[in-house]
Amino acid sequence: MNAKSFRIGGIHPEENKLTNDAVTQVAALPKQAIFPLSQHIGAPAKPVVQKGDKVKVGTMIAEAGGFVSAPIYSSVSGTVFKIDTAIDATGYRKPVIIINVEGDEWEEAIDRSDKLETVEAHPELTPEEVVNRVKVAGVTGMGGAGFPTFIKLTPPPTAKAECVIINAVECEPYITADFRLMMEKADEILVGLELLMMAAKVTTGYIGIETNKPAAIELLTNKCAEKFGGTKYSVEVVPLKQRYPQGGEKQLVDAVIRRQVPAPPAIPVNVGAIVQNVGTAFAVYEAVMKHKPLFERYTTVTGKKLQNPGNFLVRMGTPMKDLIDACGGMPEGDNKLLAGGPMMGKALTSVEVPICKGTNSVTIISDDEARRKEPQPCIRCAKCVGACPMGLEPYLLAKLLEVKNWERAEREDIVSCIECGSCQFTCPAHRPLLDNIRLGKSTVMGIIRSRAAKK
């Protein structure tokens, strides 16, 4: 197979895809569901329910709090217990809506059948209508960052979309949720892709999949030929060499269509590409065709010491503890709990943190694997420079942060950092490069923002 990849940097961490063959199970309903109001990038949602209100599955419980925002729907039926604060994936107590679960009653508008709806059968769908349904359903990027999807589909007038790229790379170790989704919902994903292309008014689509998922590549290639052969759409499944962080938007654009996205504030659509996660494509299908808002997702619960790691179709708001218990409970001893994979995941201090729109995985890493080694002095080997997929100089950025030289850090393009952690992964001196850079990036971005506000 002639596999492509992005051109700068990258690493190859151990895959550890323990749950590749674990068929997705439907997770049990939680007793109590917790919905953080901030599950996406942008303004937090605003609650539209009150304590004591009855809700059904699919009832809107919080509306979008601004343009860059998304509404939140209940994933369970029951009574609103309270609007309070609870620890979310940021590690801090944030406003949440807590719902006591009673039964499983769905809103009537949602089509719960398994019947595959096709675009041909729905001539009423216009691009505007698709974008609107996606917006109303609260669909956000399912790969982790959680950017509201409808905004991506309506690019600024200065940019013109030429293709939609489906991100099915799943380069992060351990996680298999996207792979399972592809194996189990391939037809739906392709309809989702068609809807995305329709909404973006393009006819070219790509599906980027790493070669460690040959079954998915084969399945989708066949399905694509079947579905899009002889239509106005040209869709290609692009096998990609295994390399982290290929799932980063900018890396994927480079790998698939060989175009480099310039430094921020440029986004992929500035070079003609709209990148959507494969999970997002599925969510778009369900939102548009089944009138089902985003309240369920595929999530991997994994870890080497976990008894029965698996993939779950889980209602959002389910505490991680429920899923971990379904996998045999928290392993003995000290463990590191991550929302996401080991590279980009966020370490948590509580198992009560709920599954949110962007939680693609719950990863449990044992103490000895997670423990960092003592940092040593930098030996100027430049491994981090070679590994950085954005062409930055991590050792320099980290140093600039230590001496608080924000001007220089800005000149060295610190805001381009995608926080993939390749530098820290590859550093033979175990230096906390990303910790420093992340801190500096947020400081520099604050400086840039305050400067823009002054103007």
Place this chain on the structure above:
Amino acid sequence: MNFILIAVIVLGAIGLIAAVVLFAASKKFAVYEDPRIAQVNELLPGANCGGCGFAGCGGMADALVKGADAGSIEGLSCPVGGADVMGKVADLLGMAIANGEPKVAVVRCNGTCEHRPCIAEYAGLRTCAAMHACGAGETACGFGCLGCGDCVAACQFDAIRLNPETGIPEVDDDKCTSCGACVKACPRGIIELRKKGPKGRRVFVSCVNKDKGPVAMKACAVSCIGCGKCEKECPFGAITVENNLAYIDPEKCRLCRKCVTVCPKKAIRDVNFPTPPPAPKPKEPKVEEAKA
């Protein structure tokens, strides 16, 4: 003989021309510098330490004069010279002294290892800023001290140190110049510049936790739970409870310490008092009230 004369004339002529050019240039390109800048500079210690936030004493003098022209020199203070120097500067510039009362940095967290159990272990970059960005830290309190010593690193006067037993920084009143570097360095805004108080005596709420009572109580044994007992007790109206957190206004506080006595969580601290806080009179009715 002749060439001596020529030399004198030539040199004289050159001198004259140069003098005219220099005179013209000095008039044409004259830069007016406020004479007060030099005078203020004279008054400043001349250590060029940068503790004031400017590159050196010259920069500070410039800022002071500009501030005086604008009508206020508030916020500018020389940490090395202290009130003494600032008083002289204010006299010279005809301004009221901005910081009349000496201030001191106060660490508003009581969450020692004993009072605030660790629920996790942080293995990343050991600075408070990095830990703060990652989450609540090693304890369940998302507001309290992280104990990595960003404030200690920021202090240029060796006035703040981590107590190895409690893990909380402590300020040396005598060394603290109230420059505010630690206040800026703390990512959680725990440190506050407060009035030093007579003989260094002051009363303050040593907690910044804004969580509701039960949550705060679970995270830390000595956190403010916003119960409002101190607010009711205070005879001077100096205490306000906002967002589940009490705050004592140093301007209104008269150091009676009744609040210290009633605080059920011992979150209010009194420092440098020669006697222990209990004021017996208000305590007794309080006990009865609690029983009733």
